Amino acid sequence: MAFLLLPTPTVALPVAASAQDQDHILIRAARLIDGRGNLIEPGAVVVGGDRIVAVGSRLGGDIVVDLGDVTLLPGLIDLHTHLTDKVGTHWEEVLITTTPAQAALYGAANALTTLRAGFTTVRDMGPTWSYTDVDLRDAIDAGVIPGPRMQVAGNYVSATGGAGDARQFSIYVDVPTVRNLADGVDAVRAAVRTNHKNGADFTKILATGAVLSQGLPPGAQQYSDEELAVAVEETNRWGRFTAAHAHGTEGIKAAIRAGVRTIDHGSMLDDEAVAMLQQSDHTFFVPTLYVGVIVPRDGAALGIPEPLIQRSVEMMRYRTATFRRALEAGLTIGFATDAGVFEHGHNAREFQIRVEIGQSEMDAITSATSVAAMIMGWEADVGSLEAGKYADIIAVPGNPLDDITALERVMWVMKGGEVYRSEVPERR
Numbered sequence: 045m046a047f048l049l050l051p052t053p054t055v056a057l058p059v060a061a062s063a064q065d066q067d068h069i070l071i072r073a074a075r076l077i078d079g080r081g082n083l084i085e086p087g088a089v090v091v092g093g094d095r096i097v098a099v100g101s102r103l104g105g106d107i108v109v110d111l112g113d114v115t116l117l118p119g120l121i122d123l124h125t126h127l128t129d130k131v132g133t134h135w136e137e138v139l140i141t142t143t144p145a146q147a148a149l150y151g152a153a154n155a156l157t158t159l160r161a162g163f164t165t166v167r168d169m170g171p172t173w174s175y176t177d178v179d180l181r182d183a184i185d186a187g188v189i190p191g192p193r194m195q196v197a198g199n200y201v202s203a204t205g206g207a208g209d210a211r212q213f214s215i216y217v218d219v220p221t222v223r224n225l226a227d228g229v230d231a232v233r234a235a236v237r238t239n240h241k242n243g244a245d246f247t248k249i250l251a252t253g254a255v256l257s258q259g260l261p262p263g264a265q266q267y268s269d270e271e272l273a274v275a276v277e278e279t280n281r282w283g284r285f286t287a288a289h290a291h292g293t294e295g296i297k298a299a300i301r302a303g304v305r306t307i308d309h310g311s312m313l314d315d316e317a318v319a320m321l322q323q324s325d326h327t328f329f330v331p332t333l334y335v336g337v338i339v340p341r342d343g344a345a346l347g348i349p350e351p352l353i354q355r356s357v358e359m360m361r362y363r364t365a366t367f368r369r370a371l372e373a374g375l376t377i378g379f380a381t382d383a384g385v386f387e388h389g390h391n392a393r394e395f396q397i398r399v400e401i402g403q404s405e406m407d408a409i410t411s412a413t414s415v416a417a418m419i420m421g422w423e424a425d426v427g428s429l430e431a432g433k434y435a436d437i438i439a440v441p442g443n444p445l446d447d448i449t450a451l452e453r454v455m456w457v458m459k460g461g462e463v464y465r466s467e468v469p470e471r472r
Contacts, residue, residue, distance in 0.1 A: 070105025119164025
């Protein structure tokens with residue numbers, strides 16, 4: 045039968061494949077990568093409602109969608125995005141030139157762009173305007189707007205003068221809706237409690253300085269061991285995880301000792317930190333490599349001040365060696381990009397950087413599927429093509445095991461049984 049699309053791109057829903065239909069829809073392709081390191085040729089997935097019913101090579105269904113010479117994969121997962129950011133406006137400028145309402149509107153557009161790029165799940169790492177990510181997540185979950193499944197930080201926790209100190213423009217300018225600075229154990233505990241009360245899914249704490257903000261340099265530890273420990277302790281009481289923004293070596297180690305779930309960026313990971321991660325069963329390395337390439341190259345066009353571009357250039361001295369060290373040690377590595385610093389929808393460019401440094405194509409794919417889902421604690425529902433999980437499925441041309449950049453050319457996207465992109469020629 046014909047594979048029809050409704051006329052509006054915001055839903056891009058094939059009538060026959062609606063999540064409201066209880067017919068079993070058979071999706072066939074030349075090959076399938078299941079997100080757990082397995083290649084199946086040919087590949088087939090049976091979808092019923094919003095869930096996967098069966099995965100294999102030769103299956104049957106009430107409705108057949110034959111996508112031809114493509115590879116089916118689980119919807120991709122990005123563990124570090126900033127969906128409500130307006131690309132091209134530096135975050136410190138955002139606070140004095142934009143409004144939270146603008147952030148919400150940009151977030152809606154960026155969410156659809158991200159979804160159509162094949163990323164059906166993201167972990168959003170803190171908006172410039174506090175809690176706009178909470179509202180974006182809730183609107184997506186309610187079906188009001190299309191976008192990826194989201195875990196959100198709500199508001200990051202930063203020390204005065206550190207990576208997340210938003211008041212870098214003038215000591216006489218106040219931004220009353222931004223309250224993310226916490227100094228000392230009691231203040232950190234209060235900040236964590238406030239974020240979770242206001243709808244955060246996890247805690248993001250800035251353990252070191254940052255590349256793309258003024259103040260403390262990225263190599264410096266900005267929170268004490270005691271402050272980091274109380275952030276994790278309080279977050280754990282809520283039954284949730286803590287993500288640590290951490291570039292510098294000592295801050296990385298302090299965050300690992302505190303028991304965070306992820307070391308994000310991890311630019312200056314040394315041998316001792318690698319050994320600590322090897323010994324931990326609950327802390328994972330989540331590097332962001334493409335952003336370190338794009339900022340030195342296109343930082344001015346992205347609205348990033350020149351001194352901060354130079355910080356990125358300096359940090360690139362470490363990132364490649366750090367990632368190679370992690371690979372050689374056999375660390376479990378999550379997939380993340382920092383999208384929002386660069387254009388949304390370009391998230392998959394991260395794959396090529398990783399493969400060029402030495403990660404295998406299959407391991408790179410697994411890092412953005414089952415590994416990322418496990419890190420988020422969502423492995424029961426997303427991250428692999430398996431019966432019972434959400435029908436989050438994408439298709440890319442050819443075989444990404446032969447050319448990893450195929451993941452930059454997503455042609456077909458299904459999330460929860462509904463299709464949001466279909467650029468594959470119809471086959472009968």
